[in-house]
Amino acid sequence: MTVLILTCEQDVTADMVVAELDGTGVPVVRLDPADLPGPVALSGEYVHGAFRGHLSVGGRLVSMNGLRSVWVRRPGVPASRVAEPTDWLTEESAQALYGMLRSTDARWMNHPDAARRARHKPWQLHLAQRSRLPVPATLITTFPQAARDFADRFPDLVVKPVSGAHPQEPPRAVPTSRVAPDADFAAVAYGPTLLQRRVAKRADIRLTCVGDRIHAARKAVDPDADPDEVDVRFATSDAPWRPADVPSCIAAGVVTYLREAQLAYGAFDFAEDAEGMWWFLECNQSGQFGFVQIESGQPIARTVADWLSAPTPPATPTNGGRAWLLEGH
Amino acid sequence: MTVLILTCEQDVTADMVVAELDGTGVPVVRLDPADLPGPVALSGEYVHGAFRGHLSVGGRLVSMNGLRSVWVRRPGVPASRVAEPTDWLTEESAQALYGMLRSTDARWMNHPDAARRARHKPWQLHLAQRSRLPVPATLITTFPQAARDFADRFPDLVVKPVSGAHPQEPPRAVPTSRVAPDADFAAVAYGPTLLQRRVAKRADIRLTCVGDRIHAARKAVDPDADPDEVDVRFATSDAPWRPADVPSCIAAGVVTYLREAQLAYGAFDFAEDAEGMWWFLECNQSGQFGFVQIESGQPIARTVADWLSAPTPPATPTNGGRAWLLEGH
Numbered sequence: 001m002t003v004l005i006l007t008c009e010q011d012v013t014a015d016m017v018v019a020e021l022d023g024t025g026v027p028v029v030r031l032d033p034a035d036l037p038g039p040v041a042l043s044g045e046y047v048h049g050a051f052r053g054h055l056s057v058g059g060r061l062v063s064m065n066g067l068r069s070v071w072v073r074r075p076g077v078p079a080s081r082v083a084e085p086t087d088w089l090t091e092e093s094a095q096a097l098y099g100m101l102r103s104t105d106a107r108w109m110n111h112p113d114a115a116r117r118a119r120h121k122p123w124q125l126h127l128a129q130r131s132r133l134p135v136p137a138t139l140i141t142t143f144p145q146a147a148r149d150f151a152d153r154f155p156d157l158v159v160k161p162v163s164g165a166h167p168q169e170p171p172r173a174v175p176t177s178r179v180a181p182d183a184d185f186a187a188v189a190y191g192p193t194l195l196q197r198r199v200a201k202r203a204d205i206r207l208t209c210v211g212d213r214i215h216a217a218r219k220a221v222d223p224d225a226d227p228d229e230v231d232v233r234f235a236t237s238d239a240p241w242r243p244a245d246v247p248s249c250i251a252a253g254v255v256t257y258l259r260e261a262q263l264a265y266g267a268f269d270f271a272e273d274a275e276g277m278w279w280f281l282e283c284n285q286s287g288q289f290g291f292v293q294i295e296s297g298q299p300i301a302r303t304v305a306d307w308l309s310a311p312t313p314p315a316t317p318t319n320g321g322r323a324w325l326l327e328g329h
Numbered sequence: 330m331t332v333l334i335l336t337c338e339q340d341v342t343a344d345m346v347v348a349e350l351d352g353t354g355v356p357v358v359r360l361d362p363a364d365l366p367g368p369v370a371l372s373g374e375y376v377h378g379a380f381r382g383h384l385s386v387g388g389r390l391v392s393m394n395g396l397r398s399v400w401v402r403r404p405g406v407p408a409s410r411v412a413e414p415t416d417w418l419t420e421e422s423a424q425a426l427y428g429m430l431r432s433t434d435a436r437w438m439n440h441p442d443a444a445r446r447a448r449h450k451p452w453q454l455h456l457a458q459r460s461r462l463p464v465p466a467t468l469i470t471t472f473p474q475a476a477r478d479f480a481d482r483f484p485d486l487v488v489k490p491v492s493g494a495h496p497q498e499p500p501r502a503v504p505t506s507r508v509a510p511d512a513d514f515a516a517v518a519y520g521p522t523l524l525q526r527r528v529a530k531r532a533d534i535r536l537t538c539v540g541d542r543i544h545a546a547r548k549a550v551d552p553d554a555d556p557d558e559v560d561v562r563f564a565t566s567d568a569p570w571r572p573a574d575v576p577s578c579i580a581a582g583v584v585t586y587l588r589e590a591q592l593a594y595g596a597f598d599f600a601e602d603a604e605g606m607w608w609f610l611e612c613n614q615s616g617q618f619g620f621v622q623i624e625s626g627q628p629i630a631r632t633v634a635d636w637l638s639a640p641t642p643p644a645t646p647t648n649g650g651r652a653w654l655l656e657g658h
């Protein structure tokens with residue numbers, strides 16, 4: 001049973017996991033959907049009530065029914081490396097490849113549908129609440145008056161994008177910023193705005209959860225840091241990421257979150273306040289882990305490799321033989 | 330509890346359903362996401378572990394927690410009617426609107442994730458097989474030799490797109506065509522190709538399934554019709570759509586299909602062969618029903634209105650209190 005990794009050629013994170021998979025005896029196939037059609041070929045037949053599919057990569061033939069797991073790491077756009085790329089050929093190739101892979105019994109890290117859903121910040125906040133993770137008070141609105149009322153109740157606010165990175169080429173991360181006390185919220189009417197109570201934090205937490213295995217790392221905030229520096233991605237801290245113990249209620253919450261989101265992998269960001277409480281900020285289903293592993297020494301690539309190479313888990317009472325369908329959601 | 334209809338202004342099909350909903354006493358709100366922000370406004374608050382959201386349309390305020398159902402009919406692109414549309418504002422507005430709606434308990438016709446998944450033709454074919462619907466032998470391939478072998482086994486073939494309509498503006502339907510007996514399959518290497526055994530049909534079947542209620546209509550093929558006319562959308566038949574009785578195994582199959590696909594609505598196309606067997610061709614989760622209702626006299630709009638306005642069904646043993654999550658797949 002083969003592990004299939006969908007990613008582009010230059011991907012150090014995938015290299016780290018492939019190195020861990022080497023020597024396990026589990027066959028690994030790595031391909032970039034950008035190479036379909038061409039170096040990557042496929043074929044699937046629906047005859048006599050059954051589906052049989054094959055992938056070919058560099059002359060190596062793999063049965064789709066023999067796939068153990070699929071890691072959707074950083075795949076290229078299907079058919080983007082043909083001589084004359086078109087939207088039509090990309091669509092045909094994407095539907096053929098992912099449509100067939102969806103018909104297999106392979107486990108996904110992460111399933112494309114679950115991954116897509118998991119990007120919705122409003123949905124993340126609600127799922128975190130339901131998973132009993134502490135969520136700072138948050139408002140998403142196009143009503144200026146609602147923003148003003150919220151700022152009266154929670155005077156110390158940050159503003160961040162609803163959707164994440166700005167979709168330019170290459171995508172640009174939009175930093176979380178502090179809201180000035182005398183902010184005028186009239187412009188809220190021109191675009192949905194996400195306001196959140198600022199957590200006066202003493203550390204950033206990056207928690208990586210793979211199945212039900214958790215690695216948490218902590219980066220202390222300099223006590224003299226500028227309180228306007230709210231976004232760890234843009235902060236100037238020299239503190240390293242260090243392994244951290246996970247409070248049991250947080251551990252239970254993130255496992256619930258991933259299970260309900262039908263994700264195999266999630267990178268959670270928390271802010272630790274002065275009392276040690278971890279506040280949920282977001283869960284990135286495709287979050288990087290290389291930088292945390294290197295600084296904290298935690299074996300995250302090993303954990304990912306273990307998940308990918310594990311034998312298919314036995315059917316559980318809740319999904320039974322319908323795992324292929326539930327996983328397809 | 331309100332029915333929310335997401336569609337553009339000019340939508341005769343939505344008009345038919347709204348006319349049926351009128352007089353039921355069930356409140357209906359119709360809006361076009363293209364009008365957000367602007368005529369459509371929203372606000373959602375995450376405080377004390379709970380989510381409370383509101384929509385405003387033309388000055389009317391609707392609680393998101395009071396939504397009974399959401400019909401995703403033909404919605405415009407969010408934020409496309411603002412003075413200066415941008416991809417960024419569209420993304421922010423889409424995530425805010427759909428992200429909040431995903432956090433409600435409303436039932437969806439159809440949920441965006443289920444709708445997206447349901448468009449994958451290879452997945453459709455496999456689900457139809459698993460639902461015990463007869464599927465004509467089909468091959469999707471980029472291997473010329475696989476295509477030649479398939480044509481040897483099934484000499485009378487049609488070719489059709491893997492992904493459906495060509496994504497030009499406006500989208501262009503790509504007709505299903507007959508494959509010439511002496512076809513050269515070398516070009517298959519340049520793009521995934523879907524080949525299917527041609528069903529020598531005596532009628533086309535359009536089966537509309539809403540929840541577990543089925544309306545089937547049949548359009549006879551002229552016995553003198555050109556056998557190269559395989560695509561009902563492009564055929565010149567004068568025969569009208571007439572109500573048809575549904576074989577019990579087909580009825581069971583389509584209900585299974587919709588349930589497993591987590592769709593509330595599906596328009597199935599079948600080809601009826603000379604022996605009366607119905608062969609599954611595809612299931613369009615957004616298929617039109619106006620033309621069938623008008624010719625066949627079947628009350629499809631009424632059935633859709635009934636589904637949308639029904640009280641929330643009691644939790645079933647398989648989804649229990651987690652319906653909001655399962656429906657979010």
